[in-house]
Amino acid sequence: MVECCMSEMNRKGRVLLLALVCATITYGGATAQDKTVPAGLPPKSPAYDVVSVKPNKSGSGGMMINVQKDSFSATNVSLKVMLTNAYGVKDYLISGVPGWANTERFDIKAKIVDMDADTLKKLTGEQRGAMLQQLLADRFHLKVHSQTEVQPIYELVVAKGGPKITAVEPAGSDPDADKHKEFKGMGRGSMRVSNTELSAHDVPLESLAYSLSGGLSRTVVDKTELKGKYDLLLTYSPDDGSAAASDSSAPSLFTALQEQLGLKLQPAKGPVETLVVDHAEMPSEN
16 A cells, blocks of 8 residues: 655645746647746756765665755655656656656755755745756756647536535634544645545645546546535545455445545546656766
8 A cells, every 4th residue: 555645735836837938739630738848947046056866776666755955865766756746747647758767766865055044944846846857957868848738637526416525614713623533643734645545634625636636647627616625535446456446345436536525527628738758868876
């Protein structure tokens, strides 16, 4: 079972609002918006002063990424994983990567040296993402562009009979809200996802849609028009042919959404931003 946590603050910071040069192109009979992502950082943006990239030959399936105020470290990560972190895009929306970008693993350490503590505290998610982009451009000679395509998506909507969730009270109005056993150890705005369960504490439904996108490998867009933030508990059976799926009496994700949350996923088509890798090279070790 793989478990991951995502805070709403970090999720918001994943999208990098860079100045993009746009041009309309046509491909495959459809029109798309092609956006060239500038290489490197905007002027006056911070950068890591010391960077180390080394191959990881452990063969381990484990992976770790740790972000501190003055440093970034990643253990046993692929270039594709780094792309998802640097550009805030799901891995299934990344194309053009060479084969080794999925199979070769690296240990990466980066540190900011010449910056005072107050400035470090003020670094935004956008800036930190841009710093990773610069690292990849310098060490992997990475060149990419973003491209908006019309693709199959899911729309998250309210199911027949109405929602079965209630917006939570603002932080501070319910002193026991963070002590409920279902959310033990979870701060407000956080989410835990495994292959059979999702729990979220005080999050907007936009966060639920974003999380579902990864598991379904298809972009999910929140169309519920439900405002506020919610506590969510969802138990379902993974649809991957695993033993957990065959032994579980839990419903499928689609059924669980309707039965447990009063929401449903309906197929649609819509614009989806993708990332295209134009060039990447194996880094030299240091």
